Structures are given as structure tokens and as C-alpha cells.
Amino acid sequence: MDQPPTTPATDPRRRFRRTVAAAQRVALLAGSVAFCAGCVSNSAATYDDLAAEIRAGKDPDMAALRTAFVAAPDYLARLETISALETQVVRLIGEEPLRLGPLGSAIVDRNPGSLAGHQALAAFYSYLDREDTAARHRGWVSEIRAVIDGAGSGTAESPLPVISPAEPSAYLVATGRTPVGSMYVPTDRTPFLLRVDATRGEGRPIENVYFDLETVYNDWLRSAQDEEDDLHAFRVLYSLAERGDAAAQTLLGSLSLREDRLEHAARLLTRASTGGNLIAHLMLARLYWSKAVGAQVGPDREGAQRAAARNYEYGIGLGSDEAMYELGRLYVSGHYGEERREQGLDLLVQASGLENADACFFLANWFEFDWPDYDRSEKYYLLGANLDDPGAKIGYARFLMREDVGKQFTDQAYLWLTGLARNNRRCEDLGVFCAEARIQLGNLFAKGIHVRRNYRKARSWLKSAVSASPDHARIVNDVAWTFAVSNLERLRDAPYALQIMDQVMSSNERARGTPAYIDTWAAAYAANGDFERAIELQQEALDHALNGDSAQQIDDETIEILREHLQAFEAGRTITDVIP
Numbered sequence: 001m002d003q004p005p006t007t008p009a010t011d012p013r014r015r016f017r018r019t020v021a022a023a024q025r026v027a028l029l030a031g032s033v034a035f036c037a038g039c040v041s042n043s044a045a046t047y048d049d050l051a052a053e054i055r056a057g058k059d060p061d062m063a064a065l066r067t068a069f070v071a072a073p074d075y076l077a078r079l080e081t082i083s084a085l086e087t088q089v090v091r092l093i094g095e096e097p098l099r100l101g102p103l104g105s106a107i108v109d110r111n112p113g114s115l116a117g118h119q120a121l122a123a124f125y126s127y128l129d130r131e132d133t134a135a136r137h138r139g140w141v142s143e144i145r146a147v148i149d150g151a152g153s154g155t156a157e158s159p160l161p162v163i164s165p166a167e168p169s170a171y172l173v174a175t176g177r178t179p180v181g182s183m184y185v186p187t188d189r190t191p192f193l194l195r196v197d198a199t200r201g202e203g204r205p206i207e208n209v210y211f212d213l214e215t216v217y218n219d220w221l222r223s224a225q226d227e228e229d230d231l232h233a234f235r236v237l238y239s240l241a242e243r244g245d246a247a248a249q250t251l252l253g254s255l256s257l258r259e260d261r262l263e264h265a266a267r268l269l270t271r272a273s274t275g276g277n278l279i280a281h282l283m284l285a286r287l288y289w290s291k292a293v294g295a296q297v298g299p300d301r302e303g304a305q306r307a308a309a310r311n312y313e314y315g316i317g318l319g320s321d322e323a324m325y326e327l328g329r330l331y332v333s334g335h336y337g338e339e340r341r342e343q344g345l346d347l348l349v350q351a352s353g354l355e356n357a358d359a360c361f362f363l364a365n366w367f368e369f370d371w372p373d374y375d376r377s378e379k380y381y382l383l384g385a386n387l388d389d390p391g392a393k394i395g396y397a398r399f400l401m402r403e404d405v406g407k408q409f410t411d412q413a414y415l416w417l418t419g420l421a422r423n424n425r426r427c428e429d430l431g432v433f434c435a436e437a438r439i440q441l442g443n444l445f446a447k448g449i450h451v452r453r454n455y456r457k458a459r460s461w462l463k464s465a466v467s468a469s470p471d472h473a474r475i476v477n478d479v480a481w482t483f484a485v486s487n488l489e490r491l492r493d494a495p496y497a498l499q500i501m502d503q504v505m506s507s508n509e510r511a512r513g514t515p516a517y518i519d520t521w522a523a524a525y526a527a528n529g530d531f532e533r534a535i536e537l538q539q540e541a542l543d544h545a546l547n548g549d550s551a552q553q554i555d556d557e558t559i560e561i562l563r564e565h566l567q568a569f570e571a572g573r574t575i576t577d578v579i580p
Helices: 019-031 047-055 062-071 074-093 098-110 115-127 131-149 167-174 218-224 229-243 246-258 263-275 279-294 299-317 322-333 337-354 357-370 373-385 390-401 411-422 424-430 430-449 455-468 472-483 493-505 515-529 531-547 556-570
Strands: 178-184 193-199 207-212
Touching: 019 337, 047 424, 047 515, 062 074, 062 299, 074 098, 074 115, 074 167, 131 411, 131 493, 167 178, 167 193, 167 207, 178 246, 193 279, 229 246, 246 263, 246 279, 246 472, 263 279, 263 411, 279 299, 279 322, 299 322, 322 337, 322 357, 337 357, 337 472, 357 390, 373 390, 390 411, 390 430, 424 430, 430 455, 430 472, 455 472, 455 493, 472 493, 493 515, 515 531, 515 556, 531 556
Parallel strands: none
Antiparallel strands: 178 193, 193 207
16 A cells, blocks of 8 residues: 655754753743744843833834843743743634733733734724724734744745744734644754644645744753754753643654654654644554554554544645645545545545645546546646646656647647756756656657757757766666667667666665666666676566565566566567657
8 A cells, every 4th residue: 555655854863952951941831832933133222121111102113122022131031921821812812802801911011022912902902892902902913023024934944033932823823824733843054943834714725834943942052052962952852742842742753753663653643633733633644554554454454544534534624735635645546445536536636726736746647547538637737837846847748748648749848847957056956856857858859749859969868867866766767778778779878878777776775676677777788789697687677576575566567578578688689669
């Protein structure tokens, strides 16, 4: 059975360091929705001075006030006092406006620059029809949002800086979104990065918004900068997890899942999911599917499958396109019985409507190969490509090159390919997609589709694909097969095919045990006239297919092809294939 792709977090053990004291100080922030931070800079006026001026009626400089709040010597003590109150506000907004008045007043008395405090008072006074007062607090909310927005964009590369534990949720509520899940994702650049998943309502995609926690932990970072023991980070994370921080529990659970420590991961993720953490539910779904894959047919497998589906269904209820895609793919693939296939297609269509590129690509392939409907296949390739998914762009070009599809190759498809293939700097980011685009361009010039046939350009593009991903066995194999066996004599380059196959097969142990790659390697030796070595390798490919770990993945038709190739080599014949 297939296993849905995971979305692993970056391993924090190599990402940031802190002292043991940090674990004790974390208790100040226990029970918060999320841990967040802002940027500290020197300020001429102290926080108390600025707060006094505001209470006296002076218009606030919100950026200066927030900076001074964080810079105050008793910042952590103040934060401890208001954190629980702000968390209550986030939970009650939209539900119990009368309770928000006292909470908001208590928060703003302690920090006039609190986003959650002014949200509470705006809602409270609006409920009482005191619109002048409510408008004043809404104005403060807008000013605070402007300060936060001016310092980041909410991406992992440019997270939003915040200055209190509840501020991420308060910010999302202020922007019309509802938080539905969170997880720490520490990086070298931002050691206290928090991802929060949020929704704008039914029919809208789940958004991933990132917040920076560094200011809250700034003193601890400075005190730990000379430390060498990476375990300090884990002491803090475990302390947070033990105190009920779902984001920490989810991160630690994801790490255990990556290490195949399923029982430990299940405990952490189950705790994280009790409060409705979407990310934890999705990871639990993948965990139970892993258990199903590893279980024998019977009650254990069925129970794990049901548990996986329940967790996916929870995510689907929140509008998670990720959950729709992963469960839909399992349904369509038949793992839950034939009767679920149609439901799986419906889920995939829903996910594609929420701009899930993976769902678009799956549907494009499904309607191209499994349930041929080339118009629908083209539709989903285009949907994925217009979401800037490189796999969909490459797949669409390959799809249009098929003679039996009966569709004209387009200028747009050509521009997508060249855009992926020609920018060397972007190739570093795109990795294998750059190489695949170059292969397709090589195929275009070899076949003369949309461009004038040019074997020199075809060979150049194919060889540049290997240059872009010299260690990627599949890329090397595809290019070597073309150069070794193509029916287009002017395209062949047998010495080059053997050179790149020798290199990858000597350095890649997994490739060395893959029958298809060994088959190409043997064909390259035959193309260079060394039939003795070709026979030796082809027999090895056949042995791996029949007896190796991959035996269950090799169908009878493929095994027969391997035998035919062996017979050809034994007769002193090379392989010729209509390719590309």
C-alpha cells in the first residue's frame, strides 16, 4: 500500500542552543496558544514613560511602545501576568462579548500595546453600542497590525514578529482567520519559528502563517551562545510539551514519526490533537497508515486504517485540502475497497478546487493513464501548472508530446519548460525538476515537436540534465537509456551513456540493486560492443527482479522484457527502442 507523503519539520537538534535555565523559565509561558516574539531596538523613552503619556491622552507611537515593552527589565514578569488573560480573549472573541470588557481592561492596564487587549475592548464596546469607544480600540488594533505587517510577511523566510504568547492567534483573528493548528519549525535563521495553520472559512484554503519567537527568548539565546550541548534545545521543547504546549508536542511527535518510533509519536501527537490541532491530526493519520502498511491482513490493519481515516476526516471537516488529497488518494487507489473510489475522486476534486497542486497532478495522471479522459487530464495539468507546480508543467509537456493524445503542443508549455530549464540559479532551487525539464526539451528537439528537429540541441539538453542532477539515478538512467538504445541513430551517444551509468552505479547502492537501472547499464555495455559484460549484468537484473527485495514490485511483463534483453545480448544484438 502507498503511504502518503509526510511533511517533516526541520530537526531542531542542529538548529539552536539554550541553557538548562531556559527550561525552567519556560514555565512562565505554560498554557499559551503559541510562543511569539518581536524585534528589540534601543528606545529613548522607557516603557513606563510611554505608557504614562498614553494614559494622559497622548497619541501612541505603537512601534516605540512595543519596542519599549520588550526592552523593559521586567518584560518576562509582565508577560507572565497578561499571557493567560490574552489567551482567554482569543478563545472568547465572537462568543461571550460581555466577558471581554473586564479582560481587555486588565490587559490594557498592564500593556497599552496589547493587540488582544484592544480586540477585546473593541468587541465589548461594540456590543454595548458605544461605537465611538469601540472605534478607538479598533484603531489601535489597526496600528498594531500595521507594525507587525511592516516587519514580516508571514512566510517561513519572513515571519511576523510578535511580542506575547497569544499574539499570533490574536493577529490571525484580527485578519479574519481562525487558527486550527500549530507546530514549532526551528531553523538556523529563525530558531524560534512557529507555524500556525489558519482558515478564512468554508471553501477557502488552509493558510500557513509563520511567526518569530526570538524576542521572547532573546536573553536565553545570548546566555546560551557559547554552549555546545544541543540537548538544551530539547530540554526546553520537552518542558513545553510536558506543560501542554500542542505546538511542541506536535514537533516532537513529528521527529519521532520520522525516526519510525511510532508508539512514542502516537502518545505525543494524541496529546497535541486533543485540543483540535490540525497538524497533529494529519500526522496521526500518516502514523496510523504506516501501521496499516506494516500490519498483516486482519483486525490490526483494519483498525489502523480506520484510525487513519478518522484523523483525515477531522482535517477534512476543517477544510484541509491536504487531508482531502491524502485520503482521496488512498480511496482512489483502492485501499479502502472499490466502493470508496468514487468518493476518493470527489475528495481529490475538492482539494484541487482549494488549489492543492498535488491533487491536480494526481488527477491529471489518473485521467491520463488509469481512467483515460484526455480533456480532463489536460484540465488538471493546467490547473497545477497555473499554481506554479513544476511537476505539473513538466507533466503537461510530456502529455502533449504523446501522439495518441491528439493535442497540439503549445507556446505556453514550451515557455514553462524553458523557464524551468534555463535559469541555472533557479535550477539549484528546483533540483530534479530542472533536470526533468531539460530532458523534455531534449525530447522536443529530437522529435521536432513545436521546434525544428535538431539532434545537436537535443543531445545538449539531455546532457545538461545530467549536469544538473549528476547523482540522481533516475535522471541519469533516463538519459543513458535514450543515448544507448534510441531508434534515432543521430541521437545516440553510447560512450556517454556508459560513462554516466558506470558513475552512478558505482556510487549509488540503491541504484545498484534496481533491476531497471541494471538493465540500462547492460544495454549501455552492449551498445559499446561489450556483450560479455552486458550478459553478466542482465542476468543480475533478472535475479534481482525474481528474487530480490523488489520482487513484489516487478510485474510479469517487465520480467519478460528483461529476459528478452538477455536473449538479445546472448545473440550479440543491441537493444533498439522508439525513444524519445
